[in-house]
Amino acid sequence: MKLILMGTNDFVVPVFDALREKHEIISVFTRAPKPTGRKHILTKSPVHDWAESHNIPVYHKIREFENNGADFVVVMSYGVIIPDEVLVSGNFINIHPSLLPKYRGPSPIKTAIRNGDDVSGVCLMKMVSECDAGDIYMCREFDITNDDTNKTVENKVSKIAIEILNEFFASPEKYKPMAQKGTPIITHKFSGADEIIDWKKSPNEIHNLVRALGAGRTKINGIDVKILKTKIENGNLKILELQPAGKKPMDWNSFVNGLHGNNIKYGE
Numbered sequence: 488m489k490l491i492l493m494g495t496n497d498f499v500v501p502v503f504d505a506l507r508e509k510h511e512i513i514s515v516f517t518r519a520p521k522p523t524g525r526k527h528i529l530t531k532s533p534v535h536d537w538a539e540s541h542n543i544p545v546y547h548k549i550r551e552f553e554n555n556g557a558d559f560v561v562v563m564s565y566g567v568i569i570p571d572e573v574l575v576s577g578n579f580i581n582i583h584p585s586l587l588p589k590y591r592g593p594s595p596i597k598t599a600i601r602n603g604d605d606v607s608g609v610c611l612m613k614m615v616s617e618c619d620a621g622d623i624y625m626c627r628e629f630d631i632t633n634d635d636t637n638k639t640v641e642n643k644v645s646k647i648a649i650e651i652l653n654e655f656f657a658s659p660e661k662y663k664p665m666a667q668k669g670t671p672i673i674t675h676k677f678s679g680a681d682e683i684i685d686w687k688k689s690p691n692e693i694h695n696l697v698r699a700l701g702a703g704r705t706k707i708n709g710i711d712v713k714i715l716k717t718k719i720e721n722g723n724l725k726i727l728e729l730q731p732a733g734k735k736p737m738d739w740n741s742f743v744n745g746l747h748g749n750n751i752k753y754g755e
Contacts, residue, residue: 488656489513489514491555491577493562493569497533498641500654502563502582504537505649512543513555518566519547541659549573556700559659562614563648566593571604579614584644586626587612590666592674596640600699602728605631607640611655613664619671622664623650633719636698674696679704686754690724694715702730707742708752 492503493516506512515538520529531539538545546552549567552578554560562569563582585595586608610627613621627650629643655662677700684693684705695716697703702713706731715736716728730736743751750751 488558491516491552491557492534492538493517493559493560493565493567494534494565495521495532495566496641498645499563500537501645502648502652503534503561506652507541507543509653512541512545513557515545516546516549516552516565516567516596518553539746552576553622553705558655569614574614574616580624580655581612581614581619581620582620582648582704583610584608584641586610586628587619587623588669588671591675593673593676594674597637597677597699598672598674599631600635600637600640601695603695605633607631609644609651611651619674622666624655624662624664627651633694634698637701670682677705684715684754690719690722700748707755708746708749709755711712712742 488510490506490510491513492506494503495518503512503515507620515525515534517532517534517538520531520535522528523530549569550573552573556692557577560577560579561582562579566648569579583595584607585591585599586606587610590598596607606628608626610626611624612619613624615621627647629647631640682696682700682702682704684696684703686705688691688696693703696719697714702715703717704713706712711732713730714726714728715730716726718725718727726739728738731742731743
């Protein structure tokens with residue numbers, strides 16, 4: 488197969504690399520380099536770095552799209568709206584990390600974890616102009632454990648995406664897309680405000696927030712901290728790792744020792 492690939496995030500790289508081993512990759516579209524860190528250094532996306540390492544042409548502007556004889560255009564975690572005039576110029580298929588139509592939009596993995604779902608899935612679908620609304624070629628379920636984070640679930644999605652795409656490209660004519668059935672939930676892009684911990688929430692809800700977003704922000708004894716890792720033990724929330732403002736991450740015991748025996752006050 489001749490393929491064009493569109494993606495940005497790091498968990499896409501293993502999927503694209505698996506496709507490269509079996510197919511001809513004509514070009515790659517990814518987000519343009521953007522400023523990162525305190526020094527705002529222009530940084531290429533993981534997919535951009537991967538494509539350059541294999542001498543694959545890289546494009547950032549979707550208006551530069553040309554089909555160039557591609558059998559399919561594979562889109563995964565691209566983060567760019569593809570206009571209708573581009574969609575009609577090729578066979579666009581999308582790897583979507585949820586059991587459609589349950590979670591559409593920009594954050595299906597984080598939303599599933601935040602909501603405490605214990606099952607999610609990966610769907611291969613035909614792309615249409617409406618976000619994540621295309622007909623589905625196939626879906627595959629996987630379990631989300633209570634210790635899974637956004638990163639570990641992304642790893643699961645990558646492995647399943649490789650399996651699905653290998654099966655599909657072995658004989659794409661066998662797969663007939665089926666319309667989605669059910670009421671979709673439209674996810675939103677999480678921001679720093681979503682990381683703020685409400686200590687009135689249950690231990691499980693706080694644990695889900697931390698493992699979904701990678702951090703929960705709060706005050707402990709007046710100190711601004713990011714809670715980085717938690718677990719549920721006997722129904723209670725246990726903080727394993729946190730990072731006080733301006734300091735390096737540390738374990739909970741080290742932080743408590745620095746309080747010199749003062750009573751712990753959460754959210755104050």
